[in-house]
Amino acid sequence: MPAPLDLDPAALDAPALEALIRHHNHLYWDRHAPEISDTDYDRLVRRLQELDPTSTLLQELGPGKAPQDRYGAPVRHKRPMLSLDKCYGDDELREWTATFTGDVVVSPKFDGLACSLWFNEQGELYLGATRGDGLEGDDITANVRTVTDIPLKIDLGPREVEIRGEVFMRLSTFSAFKEKFANPRNLTAGAIKQKDPKKCAAYRLSFAAYDLLGTEARTEQEKLDLLHRVGFQTYERRVVPREKAVDTYREFAEKRPTFDFEIDGVVLKVDRVAEQERLGLTAHHPRYAIAYKFQGDSGTTKLRSVEWSVARTGAITPVALIDPVMLSGALVSRASLHHPGYITKLGLTRDAEVLVTRRGGVIPNVEHVVKPGAEPIELPSRCPSCGNEVRPKDDFLFCADPSRCRAARLGQLAHFVSVADIQGFGDRMLGELYDRGLARSPADLYKLLPQDLLAIERVGDRLASKLINEVEAHRSLPLEVFLRSLGIDELGKHVSKILASEYRTLDAILNLSAAELASIHSIGEVIARSVTEGLQGARPLIDELLRFVTLQPVAEAQESARSAQGGPLSGESFVFTGKMAKLERKAAQQKVEALGGTAPDAVSKNTTYLVVGDDKSDGKKSTKEKTAEKLIAAGAALKIVSESDFLARIEALEHPAP
Ligand code: IVH
16 A cells, blocks of 8 residues: 655645656556555645646656566566465475465466566556566566456456466467477566567467455455456366365376476465465465475385386386385385386386486386496387287387287277266276177277176176166267267367367367367467377277267257356356447346356457447447457457347346246
8 A cells, every 4th residue: 555645735836746746657657666645646746737737747647658668677566476385295284284274275386487467446457577586576568468368457346456377388389389498487488578579479378367466355266256257267276175285286286287287386375365364474485375396205216127018099108116115105116117218218227226206296207317227128029918019109119009909908998988987897897898809999888788797707787787877878978078088199188178169069170170270279280280180090989989979069068067067157258348238238247147157347268258239339349349359260269249149048048938
């Protein structure tokens, strides 16, 4: 809060007023660090108008320079941007959770750059700054304006707010720059510091908001909901009782490979603001938050041998068998070696002393050789599962014919049942079915008869009919799930979801060229190529599966996901533009919210609908319409609809036909 003015303007003459006003105008507009309130500032200006209405200063008030010209200017943070306290193990985390009561909000720790955004009382973004040393950062307003995740205007009522978050680059965006840059974080730092905002825009940076300052929100959840409502992206987060902190950390650590961004840990924050205030701050970090960093314990041990297994793709992957060692509270005797190239890269030998860590405190990994052993490690010359020939490709080694390799086929079956969520078919069961020739491909599961299952040891009537019912219940799959179930590299959760919601039918997706796919905002060229090639290769499997499986229309699948969550519009966001003929904008927004949807004020690529008011007095396109058209051209799923279409939909939802 700027301090009240302790001078009486009436006591000052015109030159003294001019000097004072010039000073505060500069503090407000150029330094973003006002020292007096807006009202006091206005009093000074009004007094000058009375004393000397011809003063040229009165014409000069306002921002001194355009955002471009301010680039790099120092910005003093109103509240210091502190760091986070860190921990590396479960016990340390438990110690922290013992210091407070209530829930914690758990979210990924984005590996990007902290950034502060200021919105004025009209809701306009007027300042973006880097964290700098925490007290003073650099002005990057012109560049943050190019980040499409950052709305330029928000509606949080007539108040000035600060929003803090992380600027980062999606991995799918980074894949296009991989050759030239070490990691997305360095590239983000380079991009946000470009002098020319157009150059910054070309890097398609993203933004995750994690803090909102200047409202009365009483919990972190409320803040994050408000941020979402005004147009910021929200990311995976969980609110759990503090007793669940360690488990939830682990869930995030395990999900790490599925995120389209790099994270270097998990952030846990006390949910209730009152409890946060009770805990307070140190000069370095708040006591109400902590970052559990990925980088578990490490220890040295001996590498005894290497076990080779075959993945569903036919990739033959090595696992290190090591002398058991205690790491992050568990006895570890196996550690990942990724691919054969990794063995060469590390120069691994049998009986070598190696350093093993638990990355993310979870997955044991051989980091490097401490003392070499004598015997070299030989790569398999035949597939360890089917004995077929092997085919090397770059750092990898593949079974030459995965279509006839037991391990690869079983891997595919296991992947299918897991993605389609068909319960009861563990590795043992699938192995039995495979060996009896009853399940060689995912489609075979749909042909199983009770007598097939009854022939297996330990399977009785009850279990057999349970398994059959389980398969029956999964004859209709959402498109997104079907795509992912195919087990194509790079066609994971994220890409499948985008494809299903963008193209809606399998035919449309199968007909896509790599170039068309790559034009979608978050899918890079490399992924696009691997997905289109993968789909080509999977054609026989797709055709076979479609004899048994029907695909749920995309709208229907979304509908069922929605009703599981709450109101019929949950997951959808409606932005209004132009004057409405039938009802006030506020009333329309309330209707949307009552039905579970959101109604932010700004259009972003996450908007579902832009509703154009029917009262078109001037017939011109609004800025929101133009923004929406650009987003659509860039591949956003957003749709522009009329007020009457909108009302028809609301009417149908409010008064469903019997
Ligand atoms: S909360 C007092 N939440 O990590 C700071 N920070 O190492 C409270 N970060 O400066 C920040 N993801 O830039 C928070 N989900 C998240 C975050 C996050 C990344 C950054 C942030 C902070 C740094 C500390």
